[in-house]
Amino acid sequence: MTTSSVSPVTTELAGSETGITFIIHAGAGSRGKHSTPERIAQVELDLQRALDAGYQLLESGAPAHEAVVAAIHVMEDAPEFNAGRGAALTSDGIAQMDACLMTGDGEVGAVTGVSTVKNPIDAARAVKEQTKHVLFADPTDAEIADWGVATESNEYFITEQRRQSLAEAQSGGDEWEKHGTIGAVARDAEGNIAAGTSTGGITNQMHGRVGDSPLPGCGTFANQSTVAVSCTGIGEAFIKVVAAHQVSDRVRFSGENVEDAATATLDEVAAHHGDGGMIVLPAVGRGVVAYNSEMMNFGYRSAQGGKVQG
Numbered sequence: 001m002t003t004s005s006v007s008p009v010t011t012e013l014a015g016s017e018t019g020i021t022f023i024i025h026a027g028a029g030s031r032g033k034h035s036t037p038e039r040i041a042q043v044e045l046d047l048q049r050a051l052d053a054g055y056q057l058l059e060s061g062a063p064a065h066e067a068v069v070a071a072i073h074v075m076e077d078a079p080e081f082n083a084g085r086g087a088a089l090t091s092d093g094i095a096q097m098d099a100c101l102m103t104g105d106g107e108v109g110a111v112t113g114v115s116t117v118k119n120p121i122d123a124a125r126a127v128k129e130q131t132k133h134v135l136f137a138d139p140t141d142a143e144i145a146d147w148g149v150a151t152e153s154n155e156y157f158i159t160e161q162r163r164q165s166l167a168e169a170q171s172g173g174d175e176w177e178k179h180g181t182i183g184a185v186a187r188d189a190e191g192n193i194a195a196g197t198s199t200g201g202i203t204n205q206m207h208g209r210v211g212d213s214p215l216p217g218c219g220t221f222a223n224q225s226t227v228a229v230s231c232t233g234i235g236e237a238f239i240k241v242v243a244a245h246q247v248s249d250r251v252r253f254s255g256e257n258v259e260d261a262a263t264a265t266l267d268e269v270a271a272h273h274g275d276g277g278m279i280v281l282p283a284v285g286r287g288v289v290a291y292n293s294e295m296m297n298f299g300y301r302s303a304q305g306g307k308v309q310g
């Protein structure tokens with residue numbers, strides 16, 4: 001697996017330390033030969049739609065996790081991103097998707113290896129809210145029906161672009177779309193925080209491989225006394241350093257500010273040959289976007305304004 005990790009770029013986002021704040025990402029990686037101005041413009045449009053969907057909910061007083069779910073929905077439905085429709089394909093050519101939703105009170109739900117749930121974040125939410133469990137691997141049709149989430153055939157998720165990406169990866173080319181995972185972190189009017197992540201994993205991953213995204217503490221984490229985090233990148237490295245939880249622990253026990261905590265954690269990810277990025281939002285304080293890859297797709301908004309970057 002090739003990586004192009006560079007020194008982390010860590011940016012504290014404009015905004016105030018309290019009040020509603022919303023940050024989303026749609027993956028980090030390298031632009032690669034398939035990146036065109038049209039595709040970048042489409043990514044920015046989709047990011048803006050997702051940002052608006054979540055932020056409007058926060059403005060109307062909705063809890064943080066609802067904004068997270070709403071934005072992830074928009075991005076799962078957008079074929080440009082590696083989640084829901086447009087998910088990266090496994091080595092046997094199917095979409096096997098993961099998602100996780102966690103609130104600052106420690107409640108969390110996740111799914112891995114789902115292949116028919118239209119919006120995997122809905123299944124993660126159902127696990128969190130409707131079961132006494134945390135993580136389901138490849139849930140049965142009956143379980144999915146019970147959760148009341150919409151389904152599609154696996155064909156629905158597979159786009160021509162991802163087929164081409166898989167073919168290129170299998171013929172020894174660069175795994176050019178290994179990234180593109182999506183996620184969101186939110187702080188609502190009550191000051192509660194939440195995080196969510198959804199992904200198709202990595203192009204050409206082995207059947208059954210699980211990345212960091214659905215694992216609480218690895219790709220997704222929220223703790224009301226510290227931060228909400230959603231990661232993207234080479235999942236194996238993020239799992240090895242328990243990346244999202246590590247950011248939380250650094251803030252909590254090492255007294256590091258959020259920027260330093262994110263940077264130091266990405267340095268550890270790089271030491272395990274991983275690249276990628278993360279969005280981090282503290283319960284009190286400004287949000288941060290950090291990545292050690294060439295670029296990262298993200299957007300943020302607070303009462304002070306915001307922006308998207310594709």
Ligand SMILES: NC(=O)C[C@H](N)C(=O)O
Pocket residue numbers: 027082178179180181199200201202210211212213219231232233234235236276
């Ligand atoms: N695209 C990604 O960010 C991949 C995800 N982190 C995984 O390893 O499954």
